[in-house]
Amino acid sequence: MNLDLMRKLTDARGVSGQEEEAREVILAAIDGHVEDVRVDALGNVLARKPGARGADLPRVLVTAHMDEIGFMLRSIDNDGLLRVYPVGGVDARILPGLRVSVGPAGVPGVFVWKPIHLGREQRTVALDNLRIDIGASDRAGAAAHAKPGDMITFPGEFTTIGDGVVRGKALDNRAGCALLVELLQGDPLPCDLLVAFTTQEEIGLRGASVVVEALQPDLAIVLESTPAHDLPDLAADPDEGIAFNPSTRQGAGPVITVMDTRVIVDPRLLRWLRATADAEGIPHQIKSAHGGGNDAGAIHVAGSGVPTAAISMPARYVHGPAALLRVSDFEHSLALLRAALNSVSPALLAHD
C-alpha cells in the first residue's frame, strides 16, 4: 500500500456529487499510466489501459467509487447553527460532538451535543434535530463562512496505527480507488483494462449507471470496502468465550460477493475469483451478510448486460470519521485482482 497515496485520497473531501478533490488526486496519480482519460457528464473518470494481447481477450472494466458519505448544508438558524441533509448512509448515533469541515474552505465545526453535566440523557438525537456549530454568534456571522449547498465532511486525519492498520475517513471507498490506482501504476496486463472512478455511489449507484454505455465492457469487477464487524458481542463477558459472529472479518483477505440486495454475482466470475485465490494461496472470504449493494448492481444491468463481480476490502467503522483497514487485506485484494486479470481468457465467458 502506497501510504502517501492513501493519505491523499482519504483526506480529500468529496461527498456524492462534489467529488472534485478526490478526482484531482486520482487524475494526477494515474497520469502517464493510462490512455483516453476523460471526465464524463456525471463526473466519472474514465480511462483505458491497453493490454499486451488486447483484442483476443475480453475487455474488463474495473471500477471504484470516488464519493464519500457526509452532509450538505440545508439552512442556517437565527442563532448561527447549521442544519444539514445527510448525503448517503450516515449514522445519527455517532454524530454529537464530532468535528466536521464545512464548505470548500473546510471551515471547522462540531456537531452540537449536550454535555453530560446537564443530564444523563442517552437517547439518540434524530439527524433532523442535530445542528453544526461553527462558532458563529448569529445567522449573519455563520453566513459569512458557510452557505446552503456546502458539503460537510469529517476532517481528514489519516494515520497508521497498531499492527499494520490504517485509519482514516472515507476508506469507503477511497481504499477501492487506491487499489485501482496501484493496479494501473503497476505492470502491464494481458487484457485491455477499462477504468471508471465513479461518482454518487452512496446515493444510489448513479455515476456507475452510465459508464457501460461509454466503455462497452465484456465483464466488470467492482472494487469496494465493506463493513467488517468481526467484534464480539460487546455486552457479553469475554471470559465466557467470544460469541460467534458470522460477519466479514478483518485480516481474512478480500471479500468476494456472492449476492447482495442489488446483484447476484455471475457464477462464472465467482468460480474464477475463488479458483484464482485458491491457486495463488491468497486468503479470501465470502461475503456473509448480504445487506447493501454497490456499483455492481448498476453495472450488470446496464446496456445488454455485463457479468459483474465485486471484490471488497473488509474495513471496520466505515461511514464514520475513523475507519480502520488492514494493510494485509489491501495487499491481498491487489494480489487477487492482478492474478485474476492475468488469467482472463475468452473461455471465462462461455455459458454453462
Next chain:
Amino acid sequence: MNALIRKLVEAWGPSGYEHQVRRLIQEEVADLVDDMRVDALGNLICRVGSGGKRVMVSAHMDEIGVMALFAEPQSGYLRFDPIGGLLNSSLAGNRVRFENGATGVIGVYDSFGRGRTSVPALSDFYIDVSDGNGGAVPAGSPAGFWREFETRGTRIIAKSLDDRIGCVVAIEALRKLKREAPNEVHFVFSVQEEVGLRGARTAAYGIDPELGIALDVTATGDELRNRKMAVALGGGAAIKVHDTGLVVPPAIVSWMENCAREHGIPTQRELLSGGRTDASVIQSARAGVPSGCISIPCRFLHTTSETADIRDVQACIDLLHALLSAPIDL
C-alpha cells in the same frame, strides 16, 4: 404437454443460476426457431420469423430460492438469505435442493411454540444439510425449493409454475408457429426476474423491440380472504390491464381481446395490485416499448404447491400463437 411441464417445473434454477433450465429449453426449442443465442446475463434469446414488427416475448426461467450464507460453527446448520420473495409462513419443513442435488430441510425456532402459531422472521429459520457423515454444503451455495409435479383433474400443482409455465406457453406457441411468423419475434427465456426483473431489462436493450409481451403467472381472486381481483382459476387466459409496474396501453388490451374473440379463446381481464412482470422493464427499454402481458392464473404463488389449470395454459398458448400468426397493426 404434462411431460414438458414436469420437466421444467422440477428443474433446478434459482435466480442467477438458471443454466440447467436454459439447457432443457435449448434442447426443446432447437428445431422450432430460426436462431438462438445466450446473452451476457444468461438470457436465452430465440428468434423466429422476419418482417413486420420486432416483438419481444418474455417468460422467466428463474425461481425463488435461498442462498446459504454461513454454517453455524457448532451445529452446522446453514443460515440463508432469500432469493426472491419468500413466504415466511410456508418455509418450515420445506425442502431445498442445491446444485449438486443435495437436499436440505428448513427448520424454525420454537417450532411448537411461537413458531407454530405466528409467522417468524426470516432470521428464525435455518437449514439442516447434515448427512450423518460430516458432509457440508459450502457457504455461497444457492438452492431452490423441491417438490414433485402433480395433477388433479385439470389442475396442475408444482413448485415454480412461476414462471416455468410461462416458458411452457412460449415453447408450445413456438411449436404451433412451425417457424412461420409474419413478424420478427424474439422469444426470451429471461433470468433473474424474481430479484428485480434484471434479465428482461438487458435482453430488451439488446433486442430493441417495437412491442413487448410478457408471459407470467398472476394471482387469482378466488382464494379465501385474499386480495380480491377478477381473475379466476379456469377462467381463461388473463389479459393484463394493470399491475404495480405497468399500465398496458389500451390498444394492446383491445388487440389481444379482439384476437381472442375471433379465435374463440376464453380470456379474462387482469388487474393486479401487488406484483410486476418482465413487461414493466421492457416498456422502459431504450426509447420506450409498448408492452402487454398474458398471464396464467395461479393459486398459492411462491409456495411449493402453486396451482394452475391446464385449460388456462392452453388458452394462453392459443392466444399467443394467434397474436403472432397475423400481421400486427397497433
